[in-house]
Amino acid sequence: MASIDISNIRKSYGIHPVLHGIDLEIRDGEFVVLVGPSGCGKSTLLRMIAGLEAVTDGEIRIAGKRVNDLAPKDRDIAMVFQSYALYPHMSVAKNMSYSLRLRKMAKEKIASVVAGAATKLGLEPLMERRPKALSGGQRQRVAMGRAIVREPKAFLFDEPLSNLDARLREQMRAEIKKLHKDLGATSIYVTHDQIEAMTLADRIVAMHGGIIQQVGSPLDLYDNPANLFVAGFIGSPGMNFFEGRYIKLNGKSVFAPTGGVELLLEAPANLEEGSRATLGIRPEHVVLGADGPEAQMAAIDLVEPTGFGIILHLTLGPVSLKAFTLDRRFLNATGEIAVRLPGSHLHFFDESGRKV
Amino acid sequence: MASLAARNGGSQRDQRPLKKRLADASAPYLYSAPALILIVTVMLVPLVLGISYAFRDIQLLKPFSGGFIGLDHFRTLSQDQNFYRALRNTLWWTGWSVLLQFVFGLILALLLDKPFFGRAIVQALVFLPWAVPSFLAGLNWAWLFNPVVGPLPHWLFALGIMSEPNNILSDPQLAMWGPIIANVWWGIPFFAITLLAALQAIPRDLYEAASIDGAGPVKRFLSITLPFLAPTIAITVLLRTVWISNFADLIIVMTNGGPADRTQIVASYIFTQAFKRLDFGYASAIALVLLALLIIYSMLIVVLRQWLLSKD
Numbered sequence: 029m030a031s032i033d034i035s036n037i038r039k040s041y042g043i044h045p046v047l048h049g050i051d052l053e054i055r056d057g058e059f060v061v062l063v064g065p066s067g068c069g070k071s072t073l074l075r076m077i078a079g080l081e082a083v084t085d086g087e088i089r090i091a092g093k094r095v096n097d098l099a100p101k102d103r104d105i106a107m108v109f110q111s112y113a114l115y116p117h118m119s120v121a122k123n124m125s126y127s128l129r130l131r132k133m134a135k136e137k138i139a140s141v142v143a144g145a146a147t148k149l150g151l152e153p154l155m156e157r158r159p160k161a162l163s164g165g166q167r168q169r170v171a172m173g174r175a176i177v178r179e180p181k182a183f184l185f186d187e188p189l190s191n192l193d194a195r196l197r198e199q200m201r202a203e204i205k206k207l208h209k210d211l212g213a214t215s216i217y218v219t220h221d222q223i224e225a226m227t228l229a230d231r232i233v234a235m236h237g238g239i240i241q242q243v244g245s246p247l248d249l250y251d252n253p254a255n256l257f258v259a260g261f262i263g264s265p266g267m268n269f270f271e272g273r274y275i276k277l278n279g280k281s282v283f284a285p286t287g288g289v290e291l292l293l294e295a296p297a298n299l300e301e302g303s304r305a306t307l308g309i310r311p312e313h314v315v316l317g318a319d320g321p322e323a324q325m326a327a328i329d330l331v332e333p334t335g336f337g338i339i340l341h342l343t344l345g346p347v348s349l350k351a352f353t354l355d356r357r358f359l360n361a362t363g364e365i366a367v368r369l370p371g372s373h374l375h376f377f378d379e380s381g382r383k384v
Numbered sequence: 385m386a387s388l389a390a391r392n393g394g395s396q397r398d399q400r401p402l403k404k405r406l407a408d409a410s411a412p413y414l415y416s417a418p419a420l421i422l423i424v425t426v427m428l429v430p431l432v433l434g435i436s437y438a439f440r441d442i443q444l445l446k447p448f449s450g451g452f453i454g455l456d457h458f459r460t461l462s463q464d465q466n467f468y469r470a471l472r473n474t475l476w477w478t479g480w481s482v483l484l485q486f487v488f489g490l491i492l493a494l495l496l497d498k499p500f501f502g503r504a505i506v507q508a509l510v511f512l513p514w515a516v517p518s519f520l521a522g523l524n525w526a527w528l529f530n531p532v533v534g535p536l537p538h539w540l541f542a543l544g545i546m547s548e549p550n551n552i553l554s555d556p557q558l559a560m561w562g563p564i565i566a567n568v569w570w571g572i573p574f575f576a577i578t579l580l581a582a583l584q585a586i587p588r589d590l591y592e593a594a595s596i597d598g599a600g601p602v603k604r605f606l607s608i609t610l611p612f613l614a615p616t617i618a619i620t621v622l623l624r625t626v627w628i629s630n631f632a633d634l635i636i637v638m639t640n641g642g643p644a645d646r647t648q649i650v651a652s653y654i655f656t657q658a659f660k661r662l663d664f665g666y667a668s669a670i671a672l673v674l675l676a677l678l679i680i681y682s683m684l685i686v687v688l689r690q691w692l693l694s695k696d
Binding site for chain 1: 587589590592593594595596597598599600603607608611612
């Protein structure tokens with residue numbers, strides 16, 4: 029177990045920069061999830077921590093020790109790959125004990141460690157099988173078993189669940205979380221799936237374009253997204269955005285969406301008068317069937333039942349808007365509906381996309 | 385079929401089901417007939433004919449030969465010292481050729497598996513010898529070993545490996561190495577191509593997982609590369625062994641079995657018997673023995689491979 033300090037890490041492939049100065053401190057025993065769209069550099073960062081990619085510039089420290097120039101095997105970390113990367117010609121037991129055998133651990137000790145991990149993961153009946161005779165979920169478990177027998181300083185997960193079907197993914201997600209609670213090991217987990225990020229993480233690191241956009245607890249990122257990217261990336265269905273201008277009318281704060289109906293704000297926003305801005309609201313915060321002076325009429329384009337709730341696709345003036353509700357009354361809604369955007373749930377982003 | 389249909393068509397109407405039954409029953413044979421006829425005429429007939437020669441006295445210079453003589457050829461063969469020497473030479477020739485081709489082919493494949501500048505061009509160049517006709521390759525190497533026109537003897541002399549710049553092809557002790565070297569040069573690409581293809585099929589993240597697990601380069605080679613290559617190695621070595629032991633072109637071109645039969649292998653001995661002494665019967669008998677030996681060898685390799693696969 030150890031802390032991991034990443035300071036001003038850069039990575040370029042030739043002249044093509046991929047990571048632009050990443051700073052991140054991961055505390056001992058923390059579960060950190062790197063999340064972002066494809067190509068944001070999250071996997072590259074993980075592979076640099078593992079030692080599979082060279083560091084162009086900056087410093088990585090594991091337990092206070094600089095590891096930039098250490099080979100992967102000397103960093104005392106374990107990694108779970110998206111493809112599982114199990115050795116196909118070895119049995120499950122051999123796969124799990126490979127690293128211990130390389131370290132010349134005593135045979136009895138290996139047997140007991142592997143048996144312990146197998147019990148923890150429910151792999152006992154499969155120990156003599158080859159990976160090709162296992163299902164996806166079982167392979168995933170073996171890959172995790174291979175990691176935990178090492179008792180490494182840190183676990184690295186590279187999209188470990190993306191090859192599983194939805195049901196199994198849910199189940200394995202819970203198992204990973206439970207395992208982390210048991211072992212308390214420092215873990216870094218890469219995923220593009222924001223649900224995985226939200227459910228697993230102590231802290232989420234949202235990345236985009238080789239830059240960290242925001243670091244914080246899952247609810248932090250959900251409630252207080254630092255910028256437009258995080259606001260749009262976290263949450264499903266995604267946040268609604270309206271571009272427009274922040275103005276004052278008769279001494280009252282008003283947001284005027286481009287070509288849309290002006291919106292009277294309950295409180296003034298931290299924006300300069302007349303500046304361009306983006307307003308955001310999550311679909312679940314849109315109040316449907318509202319009355320009162322602030323209610324506006326929106327046209328219903330589409331109703332999507334998800335079973336759990338209902339997603340309504342609306343058009344408010346020239347902009348489209350999504351609303352999420354648990355109320356089944358809206359299942360057969362047609363025509364127009366009155367909506368209200370409550371002030372306490374509005375997010376404002378300035379012209380550069382930063383939250384204000 | 386057509387005549388059958390015509391005859392049946394002329395008789396009563398209630399015969400139609402029978403006709404249809406016949407047509408249905410014969411359809412699979414008719415469909416496979418072209419392939420079967422081709423295989424029988426092109427492969428089986430010559431094979432049976434060739435095997436039958438082994439039991440007959442067929443000599444082109446004796447017009448009245450051709451009679452059935454039973455196992456006489458095989459009795460002669462069992463006493464034929466030249467045949468035994470050719471058999472020993474075949475082992476030597478095949479063993480060293482396959483071993484060196486495999487080792488160099490594997491090294492080349494491992495080098496070409498790593499990305500470097502100009503790899504595509506190097507790959508193309510490496511595979512060039514395979515495209516050279518074996519006859520031409522033999523002539524070329526014969527010239528290279530010839531001290532009058534070739535540089536090799538002079539280089540070996542300059543390096544102190546040879547006491548004087550002689551032609552190794554005329555040295556009874558060394559002559560076999562001439563065709564072996566030519567064969568290795570010519571056959572490396574085969575191993576390089578097949579092993580490179582197998583290497584590139586190994587998932588890269590296995591190596592990454594192993595390096596994190598603590599395996600160094602040698603360990604990674606032994607516990608990932610070799611197990612992945614093993615089936616390919618078994619098959620290619622088997623194929624090459626059979627081909628090379630049958631492969632007399634280079635020897636015929638470079639030494640013609642000489643000096644003093646020191647480079648005579650079974651395949652070139654068959655060639656000599658058949659086309660120099662024109663004794664087709666005896667040549668067929670030798671060929672039959674060679675065929676039997678190669679079949680036994682192949683079966684052994686296949687059994688060995690099965691045993692290795694079932695062991696773990």
